[in-house]
Amino acid sequence: MNDDLRRLRAGELAGARVLRIAAGLEHFPDEVFDLADTLEVLDLSGNRLSTLPQDLHRLHRLKVFFASSNRFTELPEAVGACPQLEMVGFKANRIDHVPADALPARLRWLILTDNAVTALPDALGERPRLQKLMLAGNLLRALPDTLRHGRSLELLRIAANRFDALPGWLAGLPRLAWLALGGNAFNGVAESSARGGHGAGSVHWSDLQVGELLGEGASGRILAATVGHGPGRRDVAVKLFKGEVTSDGWPTTELAASLGAGRHAGLIPVLGRLEGHPDGTQGLVMERIPAAYRTLAGPPSFESCTRDVYPPDLRLPASTALRIAADVASALAHLHGRGLVHGDLYAHNLLWRPGAPPGQASGLLGDFGAASFAPPGPLGDAVRRMDVRAFGVLMAELCDHADRDADGSLPDEARVLAEDCLNEEPAARPAAAELAARMARWATH
Numbered sequence: 001m002n003d004d005l006r007r008l009r010a011g012e013l014a015g016a017r018v019l020r021i022a023a024g025l026e027h028f029p030d031e032v033f034d035l036a037d038t039l040e041v042l043d044l045s046g047n048r049l050s051t052l053p054q055d056l057h058r059l060h061r062l063k064v065f066f067a068s069s070n071r072f073t074e075l076p077e078a079v080g081a082c083p084q085l086e087m088v089g090f091k092a093n094r095i096d097h098v099p100a101d102a103l104p105a106r107l108r109w110l111i112l113t114d115n116a117v118t119a120l121p122d123a124l125g126e127r128p129r130l131q132k133l134m135l136a137g138n139l140l141r142a143l144p145d146t147l148r149h150g151r152s153l154e155l156l157r158i159a160a161n162r163f164d165a166l167p168g169w170l171a172g173l174p175r176l177a178w179l180a181l182g183g184n185a186f187n188g189v190a191e192s193s194a195r196g197g198h199g200a201g202s203v204h205w206s207d208l209q210v211g212e213l214l215g216e217g218a219s220g221r222i223l224a225a226t227v228g229h230g231p232g233r234r235d236v237a238v239k240l241f242k243g244e245v246t247s248d249g250w251p252t253t254e255l256a257a258s259l260g261a262g263r264h265a266g267l268i269p270v271l272g273r274l275e276g277h278p279d280g281t282q283g284l285v286m287e288r289i290p291a292a293y294r295t296l297a298g299p300p301s302f303e304s305c306t307r308d309v310y311p312p313d314l315r316l317p318a319s320t321a322l323r324i325a326a327d328v329a330s331a332l333a334h335l336h337g338r339g340l341v342h343g344d345l346y347a348h349n350l351l352w353r354p355g356a357p358p359g360q361a362s363g364l365l366g367d368f369g370a371a372s373f374a375p376p377g378p379l380g381d382a383v384r385r386m387d388v389r390a391f392g393v394l395m396a397e398l399c400d401h402a403d404r405d406a407d408g409s410l411p412d413e414a415r416v417l418a419e420d421c422l423n424e425e426p427a428a429r430p431a432a433a434e435l436a437a438r439m440a441r442w443a444t445h
Contacts, residue, residue, distance in 0.1 A: 159249025266331030392421025
């Protein structure tokens with residue numbers, strides 16, 4: 001028995017604000033209601049639940065509810081009646097129906113990744129606080145037209161669905177900055193071409209000496225390896241894709257975007273696609289990044305929703321902050337020039353090198369899990385301006401964490417540039433090429 005379940009039934013969790021139980025549950029534990037006056041986060045992921053009690057609203061302080069990897073075929077209407085509920089996660093169930101009444105009035109963050117949803121109710125666009133909507137890995141061909149009124153929507157994941165085209169009104173959403181749209185019919189040809197191309201070359205599994213696990217994410221495992229022999233021996237990293245749909249979409253879309261990105265000083269260099277794995281696993285071979293690099297920030301929390309969480313004591317020399325921003329702007333312009341959008345431009349997807357001499361600091365933009373080929377025409381330009389808004393968020397955060405150093409401080413224009421990128425009229429934002437040019441001038445002087 002799960003220890004928290006044992007303690008709950010023994011009455012030992014009085015006053016708990018957070019409760020997580022993964023114990024093969026087939027029925028909702030009635031003892032949870034004993035925590036109604038304090039419980040704010042309830043995670044029942046990894047069980048066998050298919051229904052919830054109709055009086056779930058008795059949990060009147062509940063803000064976050066997860067029930068991923070269960071057996072629900074419908075988003076329960078009981079969830080919608082919880083008065084304070086803001087974050088709802090039902091990833092990897094069997095959901096094919098989302099009733100309007102299942103959507104809480106205070107909904108900010110909805111996760112329905114990896115289900116079988118074919119349509120969403122109009123009520124979704126009537127939730128004015130909705131900031132984050134994660135729908136990758138479903139059977140959607142359209143979005144509710146009411147979402148055109150989603151002025152608070154900042155992150156949208158609709159990759160790995162069945163869209164033949166994107167709704168035109170997406171171009172006008174004022175705050176949308178992080179959009180994953182790969183693995184749909186309208187960009188399938190571009191993805192197939194990138195995966196089948198040979199521009200980045202290939203590396204055969206038999207030429208690698210594979211070592212320890214360096215890390216693991218939603219889309220795959222990263223292993224240390226070396227390639228070659230003797231003086232030409234080279235340290236590399238091998239990413240083995242898992243094959244399952246992730247919160248950002250299909251790993252094969254990430255593979256296509258990584259190969260299509262080409263080489264740039266602000267991107268983690270890809271040496272080629274992996275060939276000849278004994279299990280047929282797809283993968284990438286990349287240069288191994290020196291240990292001196294570290295991630296700039298942590299991912300968003302429940303509270304911050306769409307904003308990264310920085311170390312509280314992080315202060316950057318102005319020259320370092322400027323160099324990071326310039327490198328990212330240059331990398332973004334490069335991606336846009338190759339027909340790609342990043343879709344997840346965040347500080348938690350940036351590597352930087354602390355303690356580097358002034359003028360030599362560098363930032364590397366990674367994680368192509370949400371990257372994709374942009375649709376053609378005006379809508380493609382609008383999607384690129386969403387990346388630019390994400391850069392504006394990053395630029396503002398760098399300004400907040402920058403200190404004056406021997407080379408001076410960030411120019412006042414840096415704040416102005418951030419504000420230009422955050423313009424809620426998407427067409428008024430600068431293009432990435434303009435960002436790169438302006439940042440390069442500041443970083444040089």
